[in-house]
Amino acid sequence: MSQELVLSAYVFLLALFLGVEVIGRVPSTLHTPLMSATNAIHGIVLIGAILVAGTADTPLLHALAFVAIVLGAGNVFGGFAVTDRMLEMFKKKPVEKR
Amino acid sequence: MITDARAAFIDVAYLASAILFILGLKRLSSPATARHGNRLAMLAMTIAVGATFLDRSITWSPLNIGIILVGTVIGAAVGIYFARTVQMTAMPQMVALFNGMGGGTAAFVSVAEFSSLARAGTTIGAGEALSVAAGTAIGALSLTGSLIAFGKLQELISGRPIRFPGLSAINAVLFIAILALGTVLVGFNGGDLFVWLLLAVAMVLGVLVVLPIGGADMPVVIALLNSFTGIAAALTGFVVDNQILVVAGALVGASGGFLTVLMSRAMNRPLTNVLFGAFGSAAAGPAKAGEERPIRETTPEDAAVVMAYASEVIIVPGYGLAVAQAQHQIRELADELEKRGVRVRYAIHPVAGRMPGHMNVLLAEANVPYDQLFEMEQINNEFAHADVALVVGANDVVNPAARHDPSSPIYGMPILNVDQARTIIVLKRSMRPGFAGIENELFHNPKTVMLFGDAKESLVKLTNAVKSA
Numbered sequence: 167m168s169q170e171l172v173l174s175a176y177v178f179l180l181a182l183f184l185g186v187e188v189i190g191r192v193p194s195t196l197h198t199p200l201m202s203a204t205n206a207i208h209g210i211v212l213i214g215a216i217l218v219a220g221t222a223d224t225p226l227l228h229a230l231a232f233v234a235i236v237l238g239a240g241n242v243f244g245g246f247a248v249t250d251r252m253l254e255m256f257k258k259k260p261v262e263k264r
Numbered sequence: 265m266i267t268d269a270r271a272a273f274i275d276v277a278y279l280a281s282a283i284l285f286i287l288g289l290k291r292l293s294s295p296a297t298a299r300h301g302n303r304l305a306m307l308a309m310t311i312a313v314g315a316t317f318l319d320r321s322i323t324w325s326p327l328n329i330g331i332i333l334v335g336t337v338i339g340a341a342v343g344i345y346f347a348r349t350v351q352m353t354a355m356p357q358m359v360a361l362f363n364g365m366g367g368g369t370a371a372f373v374s375v376a377e378f379s380s381l382a383r384a385g386t387t388i389g390a391g392e393a394l395s396v397a398a399g400t401a402i403g404a405l406s407l408t409g410s411l412i413a414f415g416k417l418q419e420l421i422s423g424r425p426i427r428f429p430g431l432s433a434i435n436a437v438l439f440i441a442i443l444a445l446g447t448v449l450v451g452f453n454g455g456d457l458f459v460w461l462l463l464a465v466a467m468v469l470g471v472l473v474v475l476p477i478g479g480a481d482m483p484v485v486i487a488l489l490n491s492f493t494g495i496a497a498a499l500t501g502f503v504v505d506n507q508i509l510v511v512a513g514a515l516v517g518a519s520g521g522f523l524t525v526l527m528s529r530a531m532n533r534p535l536t537n538v539l540f541g542a543f544g545s546a547a548a549g550p551a552k553a554g555e556e557r558p559i560r561e562t563t564p565e566d567a568a569v570v571m572a573y574a575s576e577v578i579i580v581p582g583y584g585l586a587v588a589q590a591q592h593q594i595r596e597l598a599d600e601l602e603k604r605g606v607r608v609r610y611a612i613h614p615v616a617g618r619m620p621g622h623m624n625v626l627l628a629e630a631n632v633p634y635d636q637l638f639e640m641e642q643i644n645n646e647f648a649h650a651d652v653a654l655v656v657g658a659n660d661v662v663n664p665a666a667r668h669d670p671s672s673p674i675y676g677m678p679i680l681n682v683d684q685a686r687t688i689i690v691l692k693r694s695m696r697p698g699f700a701g702i703e704n705e706l707f708h709n710p711k712t713v714m715l716f717g718d719a720k721e722s723l724v725k726l727t728n729a730v731k732s733a
Binding site: 168170171174175177178179181182183184185186188189190191192193194195196197198199200201202203204205206207208209210211212213214215216217218219220221222223224226227228230231232233234235236237238239240241242243244245246247248249250251252253254255 | 319350620
C-alpha cells in the first residue's frame with residue numbers, strides 16, 4: 167500500500183519539475199491561453215469522479231459522484247472549448263517574426 | 265509482473281496520455297503551435313478518460329452507468345455552451361469558473377473516496393489520509409475562491425477589496441481548524457465526519473481569502489487557484505491510486521504556479537502583496553481629496569487632426585477597450601491613419617486587460633496584424649519619438665506615479681512611458697480611477713488631452729473625423 171504511495175510521490179515530484187521546464191520560456195502573449203489550457207487539463211480529475219461513481223454503493227456516494235462528474239466534465243469540455251476559441255484567433259498570423 | 269492484460273492496456277494508455285499532455289504543454293508555449301498543443305492535450309484527455317472506462321473496479325450497474333453518462337453529458341453541455349457563447353472580454357472569469365468546477369470535483373472525489381473506504385472498514389493509512397485531507401482542503405478552497413473571483417470579474421460582487429474587522433483573525437482560526445482537522449484524520453483515524461467538516465471549513469476559507477483581494481489582482485489569484493486545483497487533482501490520484509491523475513495534476517500544479525510567478529513579476533507585485541493585500545489597503549486611502557487639478561478636454565475633431573497629421577502614433581489599449589468591445593473600431597481607426605501614411609503601432613502592457621495576453625487575444629480577434637503589436641520592453645523607448653500616444657481605456661499601466669511616488673500602491677510596477685510622447689490623447693469613460701482605485705497624474709499632464717465617452721463611440725467619431733481631416 168505505502169509502496170504505491172511512494173511511487174506516486176516520485177511521479178508527482180518529477181512531473182512538478184517537468185511542468186515548470188516544459189513551459190519555460192512562454193511569451194506573455196500566451197499566458198492567458200496557457201492558463202486556460204492547463205485549467206482544462208486539471209479536469210483530468212474527472213477520472214477520479216468516474217472511478218468513485220463506478221464503486222459508489224450508497225445514495226450519498228452516488229450523489230457526491232454525480233456532482234463531481236458534472237463539475238469535472240464542465241471543467242474538461244468548457245476548458246478545452248474556451249482555450250480553442252482563444253487560440254483560433256492566433257491562426258491567421260503568418261509566421262512568428264521575432 | 266503484470267499478469268492482467270486489461271490493466272496493462274490501461275497503464276499503456278495512461279503512459280501515452282501523459283506523453284501527449286507533456287508534448288501538448290510544450291507546443292502551447294509557442295504562438296505558432298499553441299492551437300495544435302491544445303488539440304494534443306484534448307487527445308490525451310480522451311485517451312485517459314476512455315481507458316478509465318475499462319477499469320475493473322467500476323461496477324457497471326444501470327445506476328452507475330446513468331450517473332456517469334448523464335453527469336458527463338450535463339457537464340459537457342453546460343461547459344461547451346458557456347465556452348462558445350461568452351464574450352471574449354469575459355474569458356478570464358470563464359477560466360475562473362471552470363477552475364472552480366475542477367476544484368470542486370477534486371474535493372468531492374476525495375470526500376467520497378474517504379467515506380467509501382471508511383464504510384468498507386478498510387484501515388486508512390496515514391499517507392492516504394493525508395492525501396484525502398489535503399485534496400479536500402485545497403480543492404474546496406479552490407472551488408469557492410474561484411467562484412468569488414468569477415463574481416468579482418463578472419461584477420456580481422464589488423471588484424473593490426471587501427474587508428471587515430477581524431477578518432485576518434477569522435482566517436487564521438479557519439486555517440488552524442483545517443490543520444487540526446487534518447491532524448485528526450491523519451494521526452487519529454478520524455471518521456468521515458471530519459472530512460465533511462474539513463470540506464466546509466475550507467470552503468468558507470476560500471471565500472474569505474479572495475474577498476479582500478482587489479479586482480486588479482484577480483488574474484494572479486486565478487492563476488494561483490488554477491495551480492491549486494492541479495495539486496488537488498494530483499492528490500486525488502494518490503487516493504484512488506491513479507498515475508495519470510498524479511502526472512497531469514502535478515504538471516498543472518507546477519506550470520500554473522510558474523505562470524503565477526510570471527504574472528506577479530510582470531506586475532512587479534510580490535505574491536505575498538497580492539494575497540495579503542498591500543494594494544487593497546492603500547487603495548482604501550484615496551488620493552488627496554479636495555485637490556482639484558486641471559485637465560484638458562478635447563473634441564473628436566481636434567484629436568483627429570492631431571493624429572491625422574502625425575507621423576508616428578502608438579496606441580495603448582487597456583481594459584476599457586475590452587469592456588467597450590471596441591477592438592474592431594480601433595483597428596478601423598488604425599487603418600484610416602495608415603492610409604494617410606501614419607505609422608501605427610500598439611503597445612501592450614503585460615497586464616493590459618485583465619489577464620496577461622488578454623489584449624493580444626482581443627486584438628487578434630479584430631485581425632490587427634501581429635507585427636504591429638509590441639510588448640512593453642520592445643516599445644518603451646519609442647514613446648520619446650512618437651507624435652501621439654493614444655490611450656484607450658488604460659489607466660494604471662500608464663500612471664507615472666509607479667515610477668517616482670513611493671507612497672503609491674502601484675509604485676515599482678513597470679509602466680508604459682506614455683508621458684514621453686509629444687501629445688497624449690486619453691479616451692476614457694469618466695474621471696473615475698482605474699481598477700487599483702488610484703488617481704492618475706498622467707491625466708493632469710499639460711501634454712495630455714482627454715476625450716470622454718464610451719471607447720467604441722469615441723473611436724467611431726475619431727475615425728470619421730480622421731477621414732474628413
